[in-house]
Amino acid sequence: MRRWLIVAAAGLAGCSSPVVFQGKSTLVVTGPPAAQPPRVEVQDHKIEIHEKIQFDDNRATIRSASRELMDEIGAVITRNPQIKRIRIEGHASAEGSRRHNQTLSAARARSVAKYLRDHGVAAGELVAVGYGSDRPIADNATADGREKNRRVEFVIVEQDVVHQKVEVDAGAGKEKVLEENHERVKEPDDPAAGTSGKRPARSTTAMHGKPAERP
Amino acid sequence: MTHLHRALAAGVVASLAACSGGLRNVEAYRADTTKLLATRSAQLQRCYGDALRADGKAAGTVTVQFVIEKDTGAISRPTVEPAHSTAPPALRRCVVKAIDGLVLAPPDGKEARATFVYAFQPAPAT
Numbered sequence: 196m197r198r199w200l201i202v203a204a205a206g207l208a209g210c211s212s213p214v215v216f217q218g219k220s221t222l223v224v225t226g227p228p229a230a231q232p233p234r235v236e237v238q239d240h241k242i243e244i245h246e247k248i249q250f251d252d253n254r255a256t257i258r259s260a261s262r263e264l265m266d267e268i269g270a271v272i273t274r275n276p277q278i279k280r281i282r283i284e285g286h287a288s289a290e291g292s293r294r295h296n297q298t299l300s301a302a303r304a305r306s307v308a309k310y311l312r313d314h315g316v317a318a319g320e321l322v323a324v325g326y327g328s329d330r331p332i333a334d335n336a337t338a339d340g341r342e343k344n345r346r347v348e349f350v351i352v353e354q355d356v357v358h359q360k361v362e363v364d365a366g367a368g369k370e371k372v373l374e375e376n377h378e379r380v381k382e383p384d385d386p387a388a389g390t391s392g393k394r395p396a397r398s399t400t401a402m403h404g405k406p407a408e409r410p
Numbered sequence: 411m412t413h414l415h416r417a418l419a420a421g422v423v424a425s426l427a428a429c430s431g432g433l434r435n436v437e438a439y440r441a442d443t444t445k446l447l448a449t450r451s452a453q454l455q456r457c458y459g460d461a462l463r464a465d466g467k468a469a470g471t472v473t474v475q476f477v478i479e480k481d482t483g484a485i486s487r488p489t490v491e492p493a494h495s496t497a498p499p500a501l502r503r504c505v506v507k508a509i510d511g512l513v514l515a516p517p518d519g520k521e522a523r524a525t526f527v528y529a530f531q532p533a534p535a536t
Contacts, residue, residue: 213477213520213521213522213523214434214436214439214518214520214521214522214523215436215522215523215524216436216439216440216443216522216523216524216525217440217524217525217526218440218443218444218447218524218525218526218527219440219444221471221527221528221529222444222447222448222526222527222528222529223528223529223531224451224454224455224457224458224528224529224530224531225531225532225533225534226458226459226462226469226530226531226532226533227455227458227459227462227533228533229532229533
């Protein structure tokens, strides 16, 4: 009889004990993809392009791989009507003759301007200039440096800006616009003439719509 | 066999029959629970999104333990095991909230005690 009792007790004990287990593998939760920085963005006095426009070797033909980028540049210009004039600057590395680089960089700048005009950017907004290898931004002694020097830049030479005088309520942290002035700001057509032209401060561009002058 | 012996034998048989109310073995319990937890993946994504908004580098693990009630299948008493969790506190709390109240269907005749580890990691750079 004792044996029966033990069996019964063991049976009941096994029945009441919980099932214990662990997950077979770690359950991975991946975060949302990080917001991509814009490929083309308007800055104070230039349109910054975080990707290179690709051309056929030694030619001014824009490669098809860059068409999407070119369309994006056109769209950004169109979306920013405060931009009135852009200088498209072609630059070359020091490889090859000076004259050839001058010709090629100018042809590439014109090619970019033509593409943008053909895709809806007003013709009057664009001026194409070739600077050859005269304005390097990196060391021409290295391949990496030469690659950086081969580039196209977009300089905003004319734009409308808004100057605002703003009062900030220290308590509520709210801003109140006291005065607002609109101004057409021009860069010198040739940067070699110096940088004495009026340059809008970051906060003054109409695009940003932020206060420019604070009392 | 005496009457007493017969009665005891019947008791053992009855108790074993009651035990057979458990539908799942450990593997099946684990697999079904994993599927159940997966139904809250959207909430967990939101938890992590909130954590990343608070701290762009938020990441880490949350080891969570809970009971699955017999007969109802309800997940209850979810708790975080701090010694095996590295995620920020707000994210740990959010995980507990997300899984609390889940119900395993069909329920099992046996209670279960489960431990699962969540790993929160940022999306790979593109």
